[in-house]
Amino acid sequence: KQWYQRRVAITAGIHGYTTHNTDNWLELGYNIHGSLLNQGLLDPEGSSIKALAARSDKPFPSIVAGDDSLGKLVMEEGYRVVPSPQYPRPDTGIEGRYMRGGYITRKWGSLYGGDIDCIQLEVPQWVRDESEEHGERLGRAYAQWIKDHY
Numbered sequence: 001k002q003w004y005q006r007r008v009a010i011t012a013g014i015h016g017y018t019t020h021n022t023d024n025w026l027e028l029g030y031n032i033h034g035s036l037l038n039q040g041l042l043d044p045e046g047s048s049i050k051a052l053a054a055r056s057d058k059p060f061p062s063i064v065a066g067d068d069s070l071g072k073l074v075m076e077e078g079y080r081v082v083p084s085p086q087y088p089r090p091d092t093g094i095e096g097r098y099m100r101g102g103y104i105t106r107k108w109g110s111l112y113g114g115d116i117d118c119i120q121l122e123v124p125q126w127v128r129d130e131s132e133e134h135g136e137r138l139g140r141a142y143a144q145w146i147k148d149h150y
Helices: 034-039 050-055 060-065 070-076 103-108 133-149
Strands: 009-017 026-029 116-124
Touching: 009 103, 009 133, 026 070, 050 060, 050 116, 070 133, 103 116
Parallel strands: 009 116
Antiparallel strands: 026 116
């Protein structure tokens, strides 16, 4: 007798940056290197959302930067964000800098198996400044993305 149900989940690492303010956008890291995003080489096997890609009927590029992406929902809340439909690649920005994710996405995402995915959000200083509106807007986008995929 099976005593548990298989569950899926997502975890997020939320970080701030001040080192490259020219683009001043939010960066969503899925453990996909910026050079691969720039080339349009989106392979779920190297990503921290591999489990989502495996169970979804949506194309992986759409989950990362298209109509099914967190980037689209964040963009609809009024933010510049990469990857997203408007900025699918880091090289669409002025500096083109991008943080693909770090230890958290590799350790706690589904890159090496399991059903728990991970995204790293890099947030510019102006979003972290004294305003409650950003948390509400970003939370709304993230909650909708979770509802859509989890």
